[in-house]
Amino acid sequence: MTALHEDPERCVRIVQSHDERFDGFFFTAVLTTRIYCRPSCPAVPPKPKNMRFYPSAAAAAGAGFRACKRCRPQAAPGSPDWNVRADLVARAMRLITDGVIDRDGVPGLASRLGYSVRQVERHLMAEVGAGPLALARMQRAQSARLLIESTPMPFTEIALAAGFSSVRSFNETVREVFALTPGELRAKAGSRVPTQPGAISLKLPFRRPFCPDNLFGHLAATAVPGVEEWRDGAYRCAFRLPNGHAIAALRPLPDHIACQLRLTDPRDLTAAISRCRWLLDLDADPVAIDDQLARDEVLAPLVEKTPGRRVPRIIDPEQFAVRAVLGQQVSTAAARTHAARLVQAHGEPIDDPAGGLTHLFPTSQALAELDPESLALPRARRVTLMRLVEALNSGEVVLDIGGDWNTAREQLSALPGFGPWTVESIAMRALGDPDAFIPGDLGVRQAAQRLGLPDKPGPLVKRAEIWRPWRAYAVQHLWGTSGHPVNQMPPSDPDIP
Known part of the structure; x- marks a missing residue:
């Protein structure tokens, strides 16, 4: 398959239409001005004979072109x-x-x-x-x-x-x-430049359409008290970074995500921005995803109603693996309660001058010290959790954004108590596999039944072939057919029900 930047005729059409959907897919360099732009640059398009196309901002810069001061191409959403x-x-x-x-x-x-x-x-x-x-x-x-x-x-x-x-x-x-x-x-x-010390405010761009409802609804409804919260119209979370920790406040606006970061070490800015974008799935290509899912006559009305759904993720893959085990066969509220107890007992305390965050989620090393008998969980689940902690600490299981998804699946599946629901949930929300699928999930099965789709895992997997490679996004649409809080924009009240 030819890369987009290698198709000059198509690139010219995109540049001439100022199509923002393709920002980050390629970059346009102009021979006469020696400037490179994003496809949606509002400037008058140059003559096609003067255009050159590059797959990255770094490639354009390496060829001797300077960034456009008007469209700031180096700040475009990343390639999906x-x-x-x-x-x-x-x-x-x-x-x-x-x-x-x-x-x-x-x-x-x-x-x-x-x-x-x-x-x-x-x-x-x-x-x-x-x-x-x-x-x-x-x-x-x-x-x-x-x-x-x-700053x-x-x-x-x-x-x-x-x-x-x-x-x-x-x-x-x-x-x-x-x-x-x-x-x-x-x-x-x-x-x-703000006068408030310690805060870095910036805009996180995304490709439209963008549906914030299930994204922020899910993050707020499943938020672990002390580590995450919904406050004043923003999702706030505390997370570790290579040189310290950060508190991020992420507020959805019509054309961007307003992001405020508090870093204990400014060297972590790059990682913090990357992880916030990852959390909100901001580099997704909603047009390609929606076009594929809408080919299914059952999903087409759902896509038309709420285009641009994203997959809500978790910044720390190991944290989500622990939370996935705690959430096995229990309600969202019960899973939050179990996680909150772990946080209070084993999390690292932090200060939050702007809200109610109190701890960082405990590391796998900290969880290795806990007494499994202190957990209000069935014995089999205590065994599963402690075996996971052991595997994470030994390197037997590696959960990393740069890792191979299928290798991680194999490692997790070898652990006791890790069935398809847990493994695929981790692949979807912690590792970012866009094709992760959980046909055995109760919400997915209920949605399938309402829509006239097969509600048994085997037949549903077969039926879902048409959704590939975007089955994780199909799950978001299926979940969206219910009235559960995870599918709705959180209320303005800071207290999460």
Whole structure:
């Protein structure tokens, strides 16, 4: 299949129509101005003969083009390819976006992927048009811009926080990528720089259509007290990062997600943004997903009613695996209660000056110290939980955004008490597999029955072949046929029922 940037006629049509749905799929460089843009740039499109197309912002920059000051192409939503696929390049891009190169270098990235440095570099150059260092450099530049425009931090501190090795390289990169000095960027931001210390405010873009109802409804309805909450129209959560922890407040608005971050260490900005986007599935391609699901005459009316549904995820895969075990064969409320008890007994206390978050979810190392007899769970489930904790700590089970989905499935399935519902729930919400499917889920079976679909797992799996590779999104539409709170935008009241 030809990559989109390799189809110039189609790319020209997209650029001429300013179609924002394709932002992040490719980038348009203009030979006469030496500037590159996102497809939806509002500027008058150049002549087709002067256009060149690249698969990434880093590739365009590497070819000698500067970012457009009007459409800010380096801030476009990420390519949905990296969340759909599980091959080497997709896994590498997910890890680079999470900041792995800044923390562990290219050898660390290659080690996480199980390939040599040369293999990783060769595959990225062939498909993305840039090597891992160039991709990381572009990401550092964008992180620096966010800190310049959203905080009063001194530039020397921003250079360190964004991952630059020196202030000189920070200045050079910012000038080269944005054609402005750091001081000029801050001056243009003007009053946008907040006076509130410790807070970084930014906009998280997404491709439209976007349905926030099930996304924020699910996160709020299943929120673990102390770790997550719905407050003043925003989902708030506390989570660990490589150099500390963060508290994020995410508020859905018509054309973006308003994000406010409080970081204990500004070096974690890149990872924090990446994980918030991951949490809300913001790099999905809703048009492709909806088009595929709407081919089914049963799902078509559901898609037409609520286009752009996303899959609600959890930032920490290991945390969700623990919560999935706690949620086996119990209600949403009971699962929250079990998780809250673990948090209070074994979570790490934190301060939250803007809300009611009190702890970080306990790590697998902390849970290894708990007494299973203290858990108000059936004995078999206590065994399942403790075996999971042991496997996570030993490396027998590896749950990672850069990991292979099927390998993780095999590792989980080998543990006692891990049936298809638990494994596929983890694949869907913790690992991000867009085709994860839970035909045995009670809500899915009830929805199938209401819609006249097979309600037994075997026949339903066969019937769902037409939904592939987007069965996880089909699940969201099936769940949406019920009146459960997970399918509805949370009330404005901060107290979650």
